[in-house]
Every structure is written in C-alpha cells, then in structure tokens.
Amino acid sequence: MNIYLDLFLTFARIGVCTFGGGIAMLPILQREVVDKKGWATGEELTDYYAIGQCTPGIIAVNLATFIGHKLKGALGGILATIGVVFPSVVIITLIAAFLRSFAEIPAVQHALTGINACVLALIAFSVHKLAKSTLKDIWCWLIFAVVLVCSFVFGLSPVTLVVAAGLSGWLIRRLTKGRKAGDRA
C-alpha cells in the first residue's frame, strides 16, 4: 500500500479506537504503530508524550504529527494528523446533526462506564510495558518516583517536571560518565 495512504488509514483507525484523552490513545498506538507497523519504538512514544505535554495543542494530534513526520516528512505529519481527526469530524457531525441527546441515552451511559473501566485496564497494561523499556536503572526509577508523586499528589505542571527531568538526565550522565570510564580503566 502507498505509505501516505497507510499513514492516513492507520491513524484514522487509531482515532476510531481512542475513547478519552491523548493518554487513552497509548495502548492503540503501541499496538498499531510499535508492534504492527514498527514505525516507532516504545521509547520514542515516551519522548513524543513528554514533548506533547509541553507544547501547544492536543497530545493525540502531537503524536500523530511526530510519527508521520518521522516517517515521511512534513506531508507524512500532516496526513497522519488529518487521519487521526477524520473519524471525530464524521462521528461528531452525525451526532450533532441527528442525535444531540446521544450522551443521555441510558444504554450509551452504561456502555461508556464499561468502556472507561476497559480503557483504564489498557492504560495500566501499556504503562507496565513502557516502564519495562524506560526504567533501566536506579536513576530512572528515582526520576519516575519523584515525577509521579509531584504530578499526582502535588499537581505540579508537566512542563516544569519535563524540564527538570531533562536537566537531571543530562546532569546524571555527566556525573556518572567519568566514573564509568574509570571503571573500565
């Protein structure tokens, strides 16, 4: 298949399967983009999420642009992004035109409650998978623990935490590099 068409269709499929915000997209991305297509690695997804939390716009859109651009430049980025928003435009337009009371239908509400529980399980599974590839040593675990507490308990802004973590990574590498070289000698 033409790669541009493939990008559009894959991201349209990701858009259809996403219920909730950008984080609900992670399990589908892992499945479609990492496992099936091999367009990005798990590490790259975490890079994109980190940057997406600090840059303008919706994370889901940022991720699509990143992966599309990595594969096929600016046009790839634009096509992947249009792909991910395409289902929303169609579905929401239909609902807004014909079924404004959609969200009040009891069956929809019950289904959504079930879906939310499922999405939670999928997210937990994905985070577990991500952690295996990103938490490689004690320093990584330390950064993980501090950021988790600062974000979840103290509600610190992701921008602050991402900048601080980037700086810490740079510092840790600088400080530990000399020791490693010494070990070898």
Add this chain to the structure above:
Amino acid sequence: MMFLQLFWEFFKVGLFAVGGGLATIPFLESMGSATGWFTPADLTTMIAVSESTPGPIGVNMATYVGFQVGSIPGAVIATLGLITPSVIVILIISGFLQKFRQSKTVDSVFYGLRPASTALIAAAGLKVALDVLVTVGSTQTHAFAISWPLVILTAAVFLAMKIKALGKLHPIVFIGISALAGILFKL
C-alpha cells in the same frame, strides 16, 4: 468572514491549550461567552458527547462547536484551526530532533525525560482510575465509595491481556466487550 473567525478562535485554542484535550475547556468557556456561539449548557452537552464518542476529546469538542456555528464546513474549519498550530510546532521540533538525534547532550536529556514521561502517563492513569472507580460523597457516612463491579471489570480486562492468546487481540475487541458488559449489567 464567520468561517475566518471560527478558524482563528480555534487556532488560538490550539496555540494556548497546552496538554490534553480537557485543557481546551476553559478556552471554550470564554469563547462561548465572547462570541455567543453557544451557551454554558450547550458546552456541557458537547463535553458529554465528546467524552462518550470515539476520538480525542479536544478534537471532538472543536468539531462539535464548529458544526453548531457553521454546519459541516464549520466543523471542518474549526478542527483544522485547532490542529494547525500544533502541527506547525511539532513539525519544527521533530525536524530538530532528527537533526540532533546523534548528539550526546540530546541523548542525555532524553535519558532523564523518558522515566519522567512514563511517570506523567502513570499519574494520568491514576487520575483516570480515581475518576472511574471511586465515587465521591455518595452517602453521608462514607466520604467516598469504590465501585466494585468496575474494579472487577478492570481487573478482568487486565488479566485477560496477560494471557498470551488474548493479548494478541486488538484493544478494540476488549473495548467492545466491556461496552456490552456495561449495557448488560447496567454499570
């Protein structure tokens, strides 16, 4: 002219709403009162629909507001307005990243970023967990109540994913089954 304004209003939302789709809500609130395109009650309906349909919430909201203002062209233009700033910014950043990927400094920065990013995703997941599994202030004696049927459903899906044969299934299969379970058991 109205379409131009619609594009511009959503361009601003896309430019200033940093983070997830829910970060757009405060911007939409002020847009509604400034333009008169929709009332706070309309916005509540839009949020409910956006959360209960497939697609990123932020995009759903833009499409809904756009449709309300200018029918199908409005829906398309509002959505394009929302995504334009982030596409431009990310294309620039992504270009830089590919250029400097070999750099030791960039590599060291990402060494620290990845665990932080995993933690931010985990924290967002914990917020979802609180949202889904815990109801606050349902009775006077209990400050909060845990919804056990949903805990069981969540655990069941998680364990099912762990089984090799089932773990290969597409996530949408689990989503579909959970939706059915929700309807059958009136969750």
